[in-house]
Amino acid sequence: MSYLGTKIHSIASVVCKNQLLVFLVFFFLCSCETAFGVRGLILAPGSSGNVPMADVTVSLRCPNIEPMNVRTGSDGRFRIEGIGSIAENCIVQVSHEGHVPQTFPATELCAFPLDGIKQCNYAALRLQLQPVTSPPTP
Secondary structure: OOHHHHHHHHHHHHHHHHHHHHHHHHHHHHOOOOEEEEEEEEEOOOOOOOOEOOOOEEEEEOOOOOOEEEEOOOOOEEEEEEEOOEEOOOEEEEEOOOEOOEEEEHHHHEOOOOOOOOEEOEEEEEEEOOEOOOOOOO
16 A cells, blocks of 8 residues: 555544444434333223223323323234333323223332322333223113
8 A cells, every 4th residue: 555545544543433333323412311211001891801902092191291002912912112202291192983982190100109299201001901882771
């Protein structure tokens, strides 16, 4: 390799190392952001807690934030994840046609509440839906 080629290679090596360092610093700074998760299992009514329920809509709703909606899989499980924390004024709503809708304050579902703070990073829900019952006809 010529002298010029060696110099270019040395400069490129330093630039690449500096770019890697900048990338790593940026990565670690960004990865310090907290994450939250709401996970759970929805069961069919009258199933003695054994039959999962698919296609149930589960929503995390917080003021000033677009609602996060998911559907349960065939195993009855759902997962909602995001960046930040679950604030005290967020709610979790569960709904499915023909069943009584349920609403819970998200912080009441906190698996690991944060001391002295009305928010959490992880919430868990296990729920058995109940069918809508119509009043008897006279």
